Amino acid sequence: MKNKKIVSDEFPATEKCQQARKKSLDAIIQKKQKAALPLHDNTVLDYKTSHRNLIDYMRNGYVYGKVIYEKRAAIDFIHQEVNTGYETITGLKNVIGKKISEIFPDINKTQSKFLEKHFRVAETGIPDRFEIYIEHLKKWFDVSVYCPQKGYFVSMFDEVTERKYYEFLLTFRLRILQMAECSSVEQLLQTTLDEAEQITQSRIGFAFFVAKDQMSLSLQSVSTNTEKVICPGKEKRKHIPLDKSGIWADAIREQRAVMNNYEPAIKHYMGMAKECETELIRELVVPVIRNDRIVATMGVGNKPEPYDGNDVRWVTILANLTWDIVAKKIAEEEREKLQQQLQQSQKMEMVGQLAAGMAHEINNPLNFIAINFANIREITSDLRIILTEYKIVTQKFEDGTLSPLDVQKLRKRESELNVEMLIDDIPEIIVESQRGFERITAVINSMRNLSHRYAIDKKIPFDINQGIIDTLTIARHEYSSCADIKTTLGELPLIACNPEQINQVFLNLIINSVHAIQSQKRHANGTITIQTWFDSSNVYCSIADDGPGIPEAIQKDIFNPFFTTKNSRNGTGLGLSISWDIIVVTHKGTLAFTTPAEGGTIFTLSLPRTNDD
Template structure:
């Protein structure tokens, strides 16, 4: 044991320790004699981490040690033994002192060194185990965080080989014969077999095809699955006849590789089900194959348990990932369907609003069309008479000497009322032009309301113009009431919006205001005030009526979809919900309502500048 340990022998003078020096020299090949405290400190600083150094220190050196040297000697990498001819209690109480060797004779020194070697052996074993546990803890952390199944299998085989010093390793998994999917084995399950999925060998390149193996006790892997126990074999070519399994040497014969020792551990999950087998081959110590020991089996079995849980988690993660992907695609499809349905609902609501005004709009267009048609017929007769008069003028020009021709012209002018036609034709033209302009205004307002030519997204629009266009659409509904529209459209900047949608909001609220006034007074006597202004960072417009108002108990529900207070068949319950969706969700604005039953309501819409 002492031959492999670095020994620092610090003696002020060695004449009194000659027998000790002879004994220690015979037991160590790595002994340094030191006579200066400064040299000792330098060697302490140069010590190799994780290596134990044994320091024999003449008690005369103790007073010469610096605080730094004492601190280093107190670390786990050093065992400091004080040499003295007498036993001093005060020496034992120093923090860095492991023990005191009170030198008396060779027999006492030998007994002390035997005990010291035993202590060193236990300390090295403890240190080795600590390293293994630290490595095992690091591997456990990696196993629990790895979600890719292929990376996980690589990590399992690499870690197993590293912990046990195995030269080669293989992973077999349990699969279902019918589906070839990863499965598990429990309670004499049928239709299960083992599939080789990964092999690594430090001695040669392994590139084997995946194989399917039956599960039975005649194979070492089958035995591991069926018994749910580890199989540790010192020499696979000298397996006892008392055991049921035999070693399959086909790999050795195919590659020339020589398998010696083997350790098989089951991949057992937390429910006791076997997911597969880890097979480790040829433990190496300085290039020599040696048997796997109890520590190897304990570490490999513990790792296999963690690995089984990690594999299960990785499989579940993959399944959940696929499920989530499927659900996401389905959700996307549902969202697209909902968006499509919402667009259709919005369009239907817009068409419903326009439908309520369709008869009035048609009447508004038919009025100018009626007198344009009448004027057109009259002007046709005027034109015919004028053409006839022109023809008479032509005849007259050919026979200008005939006085009867002049009389004919005068008679025709009087009969056809040419003087009246001269005056009336311009009036007819003016009326027709006014009618056409009126139709143009209505058509343009309808076009602005629908905004069929607007591309997706927001564009700069004048809210005042939106209000005027919408009022044009509503004019037919307002015309036959006594509602007074009071506009106070102030000078406001343009705002980025979808004008078609904003027009729909204005139209919905205006129709509600008209209906509220008619509900309060069927004669339609009332006032609608419309005002625009700038408040802070918002472009605002208000639509206020003095109609019937909204009951206080339902004011918090008016923006809910399909909620309406109108009689069946007169409202869809979507108007204000669509208004809320357009203003709040699409334009990131606000829509506020103030209402007092019997006094009226005011809707305030705020759009960010």
């Protein structure tokens, strides 16, 4: 037991033991401190100098502030210390010892959030980081604040104005791209002008397109503020000669941005009408240049302060960014307009080809009805004769003078006029005439359905089976002499589509099948088979013929515009091209064909059951 070492962890120490142990430890610490190098005042000064140099060399701004309280509420702060970065970033000098309210007298109103965040850190000791726009400096800052001791704060900051603006531009571009799907060119330009006003602190904004000859401008859009407050009812697309366009003309002639910060009362410079209830005191105009030609100009005006190069930069960026989208939108609208014109032209071409047939489809029942009416006229005349005879016999019977000879004479007249046949013919003539009227009505209704005009982007619920029936009615004269029609039309759900366009596709495909069969000059009729069906995603229609098929050498070209193997009398080569555009591009469906080994051609189209467009 004598050699056993007693460890404090094994036995509880008395208070006396604890005091002895503490004394021993203090002695050891003092001994080590004496052995260490002494820390002189110069070393402390060197440390502070190094610390100060480090802060000054920082790229970030630095401020050490003391919060000022009034009735225990934080109301202001004093700059205790700042670095060179602070002066460089903010442009403020000689701020040490000054209150922030001395530098920015209205900061409690304009930047209350900025003050609150610094006060909260100095009070709670909880650090914070945030981004904020300082109105007085016209800059964005990324700020980090921490508390070295209660009532004080250290704020480290860096300017992030460029990054914020580029973030804004990215967001703005995405917004414009999303808007482009469903907004007009005027709306896109107005949105851009609104943003240009906001970013430059302007109060009016205009966008003009420039004529190709560079000799006039046409107003396309104004900002929301300009439209509602300053120039309500401003006439759009009014051409303004260049010599009456002020500095807008200068921007076009010199192909550069132009500012006017000094000349007041320059209403006419922006082509502003007399009804505009404002006086233009400042303006900035930037041109949009493409291929060395001014295509548009965008301008803002009435900024409280003079415009500068930064304003030029951002309005130019916005104008060019939007123009790329607007130009694409204009090109798409022009393409849609041309496509609509081509569709209408091709439709009229088909109607022209079918005109004689449709006239025949109406004339046949009309002639039949006319013959029936002539028969009715003759029957009516004969019936009037026999009715007269009946009246005479009846009168004699009532007078008591009727003789057997009178009855014999009446019977002879009945036989001569064949009264029984007349009576039997009347219902048949009426039924046949009714069929003729129904046939004419069907043709007229089908013509009306096929010729009804819808807006090019209009989609309504439609039964494509009815479209096929109407098309077959219109085209009957074309196929009746060369082809038999077989239809298997399944019960279909309605689909959202443009009926006018879908019917045009059916007509194109059916007439193509007719022409294919006619090209064989066969003695017996060919067959055109039409089927419809659907699944969970699409509605389908196939139109098949037993004609010669499509040669492999030209299969790749059949959907190209103006490609045709027909003579000029039978087409211009637009039918399949337009059908492809209607089904695939406009309706997001599919259009394909196959040529079976046994001959003929099968065109199959599909249309989505749900069409988000």
